[in-house]
Amino acid sequence: MEQSLLTSSLQNISFGIVLQIIVRIITFLSNACVLRYISPDALGLMNVRLLLLESTILFVSREAFRKSTLDNVRNHNWPLVINLIWVTFPMSIIISLLLSYVWLNLLEAPPPHLQSQYIVGVWVMSLSCIIESTCEAPLLVANAFLFNKLKVALNLLHIGVRTLVFLPLVLSNPSSAVHAFSAAQMVGTIAIVLGYYGYFHYHVKTPKKDFPFKTLRDFLPRLDLQEWVHRPLAWLTWSLFKTMAVKQLLTEGERYVMTITGVLSLTQQGVYEIVNNLGTLPARLLFRPIEESCYFYFAQLYKRGERVTDLNKEHMEEASKLLYYAMRCTMVFGLTVMAFGFSYSRQLLFLYGGETLATDTGTVLLRAHCTAILFLAINGITEAFGQSAMSKEQLSWYNYSMVLLSVAFLFISWVLTQLLGGLGFILANCCNMATRIFCSLKFMYEIYEGSQWQPLKGLLPGPLIVTALAVSFIITILSESVYYSDNKLVHLTIGGCCGLFSVGVFFYEEKELFKIISSKLGLDKQFKREHED
Template identity: 25%
Template sequence: MSTKPNSQDPENLISKSAKGATFLFIGSIFTKLITFILNQILITFISPKIFGINSFLEFLINTVLFFSREGIRLSSQRINDSITHDEDEDVEYTEKDKYNHNKISHGSKIATLQSIINLSFIPIMIGFPMSLFIIYWQYNKISEFFSHMELFNLSLLVIWFTILVELLVEPFYNLNQFNLNYDKRTRFESLAITINCFVNFGIVFWFKDSPVDGIPILAFSIGKLSHSLVLLISYYMDFRSYKSITPTASKLSLSITKIHNNENYYIFDKEAINHFIKIFFQLCFKHLLTEGDKLVINQFCTIEEQGIYSLISNYGSLLARLIFAPVEESLRNFLTRLLLTNKSSKNLNLSIDILRKIILFYIYLSIIIIIFGPLNSGYLIQKIIGNNWSNHVSEIIPLYTLYLPLLAFNGILESVHQSTASGSEVVNYTWFMCYFSGVFVFTSWLGIYKFELSLLGLIGSNMINMILRIWYCNEFIQHFYKKNMVSRKILKFDLNLQKILSFGGVIWGLDLLLFGITRNLKELIGNVLLAGILVGFIIYKEQKLIFGMLKRKPLTE
C-alpha cells in the first residue's frame, strides 16, 4: 500500500495559499512604498491635468486587458485532470502497474499544463483587435487638448504596444497561477513595477525644464512598456525550466487525459471554454461597475476633476491594493482548487472556517476605518500632497474611506462566488450585473447632475452599487452551503464581536468629543493613541482565535 502526495490536498492548498497571500502582501508593500515615494516627488512636477491624462491612458490599458484576459484567468484555474485526483487513494500496484500509472500521471500533468498554455492564447486573439478598436474609438472622442498635445500620438502608440506585450505574458502567468507559484510572481511583478516607477520618474525629472509639451505623458507610457517587457522576459526565462511543454498552442490527445485509446484531439479544454463563455458577459458588466466611475468621469468631468479623482482613488484604495487584493486572489484560487471536484463535508466546513476568519478580520479592520478614516483622512492627504492640488481632495477623501469597507467585503464575497458558481449561476449573476449597471448609471446621474454633488455623488453611487453586489453574493453563498447540506452560518454575532462593536462605539464617541475632525499633529497623535487602544482590545478579546491560528497558547483561558 502506498499513498501518493497530492497537490490538491487541503492542507497543502492552505499552506500554499497562505504563503501566496503573504508573498503578494510583502510584494505589494515593497512596490507601493517605491511607487508612493516617487509619486510624491512627481506630484511636484505635474499638474492635475497631466495626472488626468495619464489616468485616461491607464484606463485604456486596463479596459483592453480586463476584457481580453480576465475570463481566461478565472477559467484556466478550473482546468481539472482526473489522474491527479486518483493519486489520493491507497492503491496496490504491481511493478508494471506502478510504471504505467506514473507514466500516465506524468503525461496527464503535462497535458494539463499545456492546456493552460493553449487557453492563454485566447487573450492575445481577443486583445489585438480589441486594442485597435478601443484606441481608435477613444482617439476620435477625446478633446482637442489631447489630440494637439505634443508627443501624445507617440504616447498612444507606445500604450498600444504595451498592451500587446502584456498579453504575451498570459501563458506564463496562468501557468504559475495554476501551480500557485506566488513567490515567483511577486519577484517578477515587484521588479517590473520598480523599473516602471524609475523609468517614469527618470524621464520626467531629466526633462523637467524641457519646453516640449507632453513629456510626462510619454514618460508614463514608456514606464508602462518597460513594466510589460520586464514581466515578459522574467516569465519566459522561468518557463525555460519546464520540460515537454511548448510556449505555443498545440493539440492534445484525449487518450492522455481521459485514459482511453481513441484518436480525438483538442486544443482548448472544453469545460474551461464553456466556463469562459458563460463568465465573459458577467465580467463585462463587472468591469462596467468596477470601472464605472472612470467611465462616468471620463465622459462628464473635466480633465482636472479626472486627475483629482485618480489621485483620491490611488491613495484611498492603497489599503485595498495592499491587503484586500492578495487575500481575495489567494482565497479565489484556494476555493477553486478545493471545491472544484470534491465538495465533501470536510472541504466545505474547511472553506467556511477560513471564510469566517477572513470576514471577521475584515469586520475589525472596517471598524477601525469607519471610526478613524473620515476624521483623519483629510488632514493626512493635505500633508501628503501639499498645496499644489485642489482643496476638494480633502473634502472628498473622508467619504471615500467609508467606501473602502464595502469594497473589501464585495471583493471577498465575489471571490467565493467566482470559485463556486456553476454555469447557470454565472449566467444568473450576469443578469443581476446588468440590473446593477442600470442602478449605478441612474444613481450617478442623480448624484452628479440632479443634486450637483460632483465627485461626492459618484462615490455615493459606487457605495450603493457595492451594497447591492454584497447582498447578492451573500445570498448566493448562503444558498450554496445549504444546497450542499452544510447548515453552519458564515458569521455569528457572538459575545466577543458584540463587546468589540460596543467598545468601538465608545472609542468613536471619545474621539468626537475630544478631537473631532483632525486639524493638527496633536489631534492626529491623539487619534493614533485611541486607535492603539481599540486594536489592543480587539487582540485581547480574540486572542484565542489569533493564538490558535499561530498554534500557540493564549495569554488567558
C-alpha cells in the same frame, strides 16, 4: 491536499499583502515627489484616460481566461489549457486596435499642448498590453503551482522598473510627463515578461516530479492536438467573461462616465483620481490579495452548483472556517478605516500633496471613500466565493442581474455627478456594491442552508473591537477639532495610540484566528524551535 491548499492560500495572502504594502509605499512616495511638478491636466490624462485604456484591454482580453483556467487545476490537461490561455494574445491585439481607435477618434481631445503626447501614450499602452499578454501561460503556471515568491519578486521588479524610469524622466522634464509615463509602462511590461520566461527557462532544466512542463516550448500553444482547446473550460470562460465584463463596467464605472460623458474636466479628473487612489488604497493593499487567493482556494474544493452538504465534510469544514475568518477580518478592517479615516483624511491629503489637495472638497471625497471601504470589504470576499462555486446556470442568472445593475449604476452615477460632482461617483459605487453584496449573500445563504456551518456570521465583528473602534472614533474626532490646525503632530500621535489600542483589542478577541494562521504558516513550530534552542 486541502491542508496544502489552505497553507499555500494563506501564504499567498500574506505575500500579496506584503507586496501591495511595498508597492503602494513606492507609489505613494513617487507620487508625492511628482505631484507638485505635473499639471492637473496631465494627471487626469495619465491616471484616468490612459490607465482606463490599459485596464479595459487587459480585463476584457484575459480576466475570464485567468479565472477559468484556475478551476480545479489538479485535473488539467495542460496542453489544451495552455492553448486556451494563449487565446488572450490575439484577443488583446483585436481589443487594443478597437479601443485605440475609440480613444483617439471618439473621445474628447485633450488640450493642444498634450495632444501629441496623448497619441503616443495611447499606442504605447496598447502595445504594452499586447506584449504583456504573451506571459499569460507562465503566469498561469505560477498561480496553479503556487509559485508565490516568484509572483511577489516579479511584481516588485515590475513596479521598481517603472518607478526608476518614470521619476528621473518626469523630474528632468515635467512638461513631457505623459511621455515619461508611457516609457515607464513599456519598460516595466518588458521586464515582467522577460522575468517570467527567464525564471521558467532555468526551472525546467531540472526535472521535477508532478511538474508537467519539461521545456520552455511547453508554455507555447500546440496545433498538433486532436482537440485544440479544453472545451469545458472554454465554455466556463465564456460564462465568466460575461460576468467579468459586467464587473469591469461596475468597477471602473466612474472612469468610463468621466471619460465618455465629460462630466468632469481633465483637471477635475486629475484631482478626483488622486483622492480616489488614496481612498481605495486599503482595498488594493488587503482586499485584492485575499479575494484572489480565496477564489483559487474555493475553486479547488467546491464543485459548481452543489450544496456544501453533498461535498466532502472535512474539506467543507476547512473552507467554511477560512470563509468565516476572511469575512470577519475584512469587515473589521473596513470598520477601522471608517473609524480613523474620517479624522485623518485632511491630514493625509496635506502630507500627500500639500494645501492644494487638503481642501474641503478633497477631504469630503476622501471621507466618503473611507465609508465605501466597508462595502468593498464585504463585496470582495463574498463575490470571490460566489464566482468560484456558482453553476453555469447560476452564473448566467448572476450575469443578467449584473447587466441590469450596470445600466442602473451608470445612470445613477451620471445623475449624482451632475448634482454632487465627484462625490456622486462614490455614492453610486456604494449603491452598486450594496446590491452586489445582496446577490452574493443570497447565494451563500442558499448553498449553506441546512448545513452545520454558518460562515455568514463572520460579518458580525466581536463586541470588544466594535467598542474599541467607536471610542477611537470619538477621541480622534475631538482631537482633530482641537489640535489639527495648530499641532498636527499631536493629532497624529493621538491617532497612533488609538490605533495600537484597537489592534491590541482585535488580537485579544481573535486569539483563535491567529493561532490558526500561525499553525498553517508554520510560525508556531518555528517559535518552538527557537525557544528550545
